[in-house]
Amino acid sequence: MLNPADERFVSTLAAGLPDGTIRPPEPRYLEEPRGRWVGLAGCVALPRTTAEVAAVVRACQAAKVGIVPWGGGTGLVGGQVLPAGPAPVVLSLDRMKAIRGIWSSENVLIAEAGAKLAEVRAAADGAGRLFPLSLAAEGTCSIGGNLATNAGGVNVLRWGNTRDLCLGVEAVLADGSILGGLKRLRKDNTGYDLRNLLIGSEGTLGIITAASLRLVAPPPVTGAALMVVESPAAALDLLAMAEGLAPGCVSAFELIHRTGPEFLAETMPDLRQPFPQPPEWLVLVDMGLPNGLSAAEMLEELFGMGAEAGLVTDGLIAQSESQRADFWNLRENIPEANRLIGAISSHDVALPLSELPGFIDQAGAALAAMGNFRINCFGHLGDGNLHYNVFPPKGASRSAYAGRADAVKELVHDIVHARGGSVSAEHGLGRAKTGDLTRYGDPSRVAAMRAIKAALDPAGILNPGAVLG
Structure with a gap:
């Protein structure tokens, strides 16, 4: 049974930390993007260092007070808000956003968990590298939140989920101990892989404070096309063609139904639309190619193959980076149009x-x-x-x-x-899908998850009610 972060606890917690670390809760820490839950909090902790995170966790462990980790607040399943129960400490990583180092020759970057995804991508770009994770919310979401939910995004086809882009994590466990796992190694078979246990656990097993991330050399030639397809089945056949034509070079392959552009026309009438009347089904194909190849020519060849096979009926091939960005602008604004509808x-x-x-x-x-x-x-x-x-x-x-x-x-x-x-x-399970885990999850897997939670967080202070309910 957890206790609330009451006035007495908050006062004691604040006394043991630098001034300004513990603050009254602001509305933004108690909301989620769809407005479906409003959270509770006795206070918000804004540590500057991993040692300060550990101090907060130790205090909460001793007093049996819950902790709700807060990254960028962009989660869509309620993992960042606790709507009922004893008021927790909301632990925000907002002030831990440093890029601790970049090793461009190793293709490695170490970032603190509060760094926004856009900031990580900009730091990689400044070193002549690419951090391939790409989300519509990249200006707001944090790398810690991306890791906590094992975020996907548009480039999973080529580079994998966030898990695949992480070499190691630093984290604070439920007892306040610090797991120092920021190695820059591709291979490390020294027992249990705690990195992958923490990634995707949504803050229920530990609080990720920093991560060593895998970078890649940016493809020197890029291009994109919007192609009208007959059906989702035709889109899958076209995907197989694209991967056969340019193995390993298809960065993204997005399916878009007519409703998406229609919602954009309703909610964002000034947004440029590529077709006067939205087709029933579109695919957005994005490629990254080696020097010496033309993305436009490769996509033209794909269009021709698709048309000959009866899969594609119309299309547009980006003739510039600006036009490619317009295609992606269409796709990336669909979630916002959904929210407005x-x-x-x-x-x-x-x-x-x-x-x-x-x-x-x-x-x-x-x-x-x-x-x-x-x-x-x-x-x-x-x-x-x-x-x-x-x-x-x-x-x-x-x-x-x-x-x-x-x-x-x-x-x-x-x-x-x-x-x-x-x-x-x-998007993870958060609090919205805990019932789904029980309904659809393999019973042995769910039992193993509960056993791991009980072993690492016996008092249940870390993100109470998330994932396992």
């Missing part, structure tokens, strides 16, 4: 690639039988991750359909599970 239920799911077309057909038919919904299906087709979001009819409010959200979510997730998929692809 207001979803009844949003789903971040992953499926085996061959199951994607069947899922889209089956879920669409099942939802049509349930009611008059709008569906915005888009996402990272190359790695099987779809954002499948369900909205009220045009002109209707989300609140009028709030009572149907659970039924919609259950229908979609049941179909995903039956097809061998996952109900959490890249």
